[in-house]
Amino acid sequence: MFERLPVVVVGAGAMGRHWIRLLITNPHARPVGIVDLDLELASRVAREESVTDAVVGTSLAAVARDSGAAAVINVAVPAAHRSVNEQGLRLGLPVLCEKPLAPTLSDALRQVAVANVTGQLLMVSQSRRYxxxxxxxxxxxxxxxxxxxxxxxxxxxxxxxxxxxxxxxxxxxxxxxxxxxxxxxxxxxxxxxxxxxxxxxxxxxxxxxxxxxxxxxxxxxxxxxxxxxxxxxxxxxxxxxxxxxxxxxxxxxxxxxxxxxxxAGDLAPRVPEGVEELAGSVAAFAGAVRSGRTPENEVRSNVLSLAMVEAAVESSARGGERVIIADLLETAYAQAVQTETGDDISAELQSWGNAQAGISVGHWGATGGGTARRGSRG
Ligand SMILES: NC(=O)c1ccc[n+]([C@@H]2O[C@H](COP(=O)([O-])OP(=O)(O)OC[C@H]3O[C@@H](n4cnc5c(N)ncnc54)[C@H](O)[C@@H]3O)[C@@H](O)[C@H]2O)c1
Incomplete structure (x- = not known):
């Protein structure tokens, strides 16, 4: 039997509360800390959900330290995903981030770079896969x-x-x-x-x-x-x-x-009995943290889902013109290289040469000791 992963939940809004409620009885992880810019809200959620032993605060670093957390679940608003993910990864903690990973593809690529630099797992919770x-x-x-x-x-x-x-x-x-x-x-x-x-x-x-x-x-x-x-x-x-x-x-x-x-002839579907939605996502995340294997929604793989969104938005802005996703990715990469101010992230981005190389699946597995398993349900 494995230990339940002690996690800090960042963001105590509607979805953060949902996550905390799930984690209270989850076999893979347990909530030991709650962070929100709105301290009153975080404290209220802790009280109302009866997680009174959780450390509550506005600083991820302080709450992670005081709670002994081993991972972060980022349920803040999308605009804050990058900063929270980066803080968590730089604290040496693996992060499960709610969708969407980032407001822009360029920001998503920088997060791949942060994950590489820190050698930590960054996984996106695409809970509707489960x-x-x-x-x-x-x-x-x-x-x-x-x-x-x-x-x-x-x-x-x-x-x-x-x-x-x-x-x-x-x-x-x-x-x-x-x-x-x-x-x-x-x-x-x-x-x-x-x-x-x-x-x-x-x-x-x-x-x-x-x-x-x-x-x-x-x-x-x-x-x-x-x-x-x-x-x-x-x-x-x-x-x-x-x-x-x-x-x-x-x-x-x-x-x-x-x-x-x-x-299709006499083919009949066989429906498995796995855990679904958020429970499926956290099971995959905790499993990856325990095993060192790369989960299917690891940040590199998720970039293409985000690219589909950004390409659709771009096409709409151009009156329905065809947008080629590989081109969009390389434009986003050039922007990330041009605008990144952190020395280590900037050097990491430049080392790829192009976006496609940067999102090659399995990189975390390579640095984290596992192997890529795209397509499995974790
Ligand atoms: N998987 C799903 O089906 C699903 C469903 C709903 C929401 N979501 C995702 O969950 C995330 C949160 O959505 P929500 O509906 O709970 O939003 P919300 O606005 O209700 O709550 C977000 C919380 O984040 C806090 N916050 C903002 N910046 C922060 C920061 N830097 N540090 C700490 N806390 C910060 C806010 O104070 C707020 O309490 C979004 O990314 C959303 O897309 C996913």
């Missing part, structure tokens, strides 16, 4: 031959006041990251380019674009067609989106919840 029916879909897709088309529809009437309602792209940046990342997970395919348009319906309660359609070209030549809205009253889809995957030897339809239908 659904048993998604794992079953992935297994099915793996047996149906070449991929033709993946479609996803996401429609929700989503009222979540706070940073989301002020964002320029609340759908693409805050929500579609889950769906794009899950597409990569389910198909094993990777994005090449995208054409996207986004807009804000007249009745929208968001300031930015709450609706979008996007068509991605994938490395295999297949297409991924996405349509979504966060301000869509009526007939909601699953939070995981509604999927159809068409391959050479058959098709699969997943409603995003518990309905997975396969039409």
């Amino acid at each position: 659904f048993n029916h998604l794992a079953a879909l992935r297994d099915v897709v793996g047996t149906l031959g070449p991929l033709g088309t993946v479609t996803q529809e996401f429609f929700h009437e989503d009222h979540e006041p706070g940073f989301r309602e002020q964002m320029a792209h609340p759908l693409l940046v805050d929500m579609s990251i889950h769906h794009f990342d899950a597409m990569r997970y389910a198909t094993g395919d990777e994005p090449v380019s995208v054409r996207c348009t986004s807009w804000n319906p007249p009745w929208s309660w968001y300031q930015g674009d709450a609706s979008a359609t996007a068509e991605f070209e994938l490395r295999s030549g297949a297409r991924f067609v996405y349509s979504g809205s966060r301000c869509a009253p009526g007939l909601p889809t699953s939070w995981n989106a509604a999927w159809r995957v068409q391959c050479e030897r058959g098709a699969a339809v997943w409603d995003g919840d518990a309905q997975l239908t396969v039409d």
Whole structure:
């Protein structure tokens, strides 16, 4: 039996509270510290969730020291992800960071560099990868031959006041990251380019674009067609989106919840019984920390999910023009090299020569003693 990993949760907002509640009884990790810029809020959450023995404060360094934490779970607002991740990694602690990793691709690449410099694990919590029916879909897709088309529809009437309602792209940046990342997970395919348009319906309660359609070209030549809205009253889809995957030897339809239908001879999906959502994410993280192996959502691998989002946003800004993801990555890399002020991070970035080299999967495994295992559920 292994020890539960003692963690500091940074960010005591809606999702931070959710994480703390989960960790109280989680077999892999336990909350020993809570950090928020709003001390009153952090103390209230500790009290209301009955984690009164947790150290509470506004400084990650002090709380980590006083609580004896061995890892950080970063649930702060996205704009603070980089600074919190960097603090945690520089304290010598592995970090599990809520999605989205960073507001920009350039910032994401710098975080890869910070992870390299510190030699610590930085993993992104893409908790919507951890659904048993998604794992079953992935297994099915793996047996149906070449991929033709993946479609996803996401429609929700989503009222979540706070940073989301002020964002320029609340759908693409805050929500579609889950769906794009899950597409990569389910198909094993990777994005090449995208054409996207986004807009804000007249009745929208968001300031930015709450609706979008996007068509991605994938490395295999297949297409991924996405349509979504966060301000869509009526007939909601699953939070995981509604999927159809068409391959050479058959098709699969997943409603995003518990309905997975396969039409491919007598092939029947086999649904595993793993832990799901946040519990799946923390199990993968703690497992990676214990074993030294590279988890599937390690920062390098996650950069491409974020690149899909940024490319979609960029395409929309250019009126739906085709945006090539490799080009966007190299532009982001040049920006990161140009603007980074930290000497060690700057030297690390420059040592890559290009973005593609920097995100080669398995680097942490190489420095951390493990091997890359892309595609496994941790
Ligand atoms: N995986 C999911 O399904 C899911 C669902 C909801 C939210 N999230 C993610 O969780 C994160 C937080 O979302 P939320 O809804 O809880 O937001 P929130 O605004 O309710 O809470 C964020 C908290 O972070 C704190 N904070 C900001 N900067 C900080 C800093 N530098 N150090 C410490 N604390 C800081 C704020 O004071 C606030 O209390 C976001 O990245 C969001 O995308 C993920």
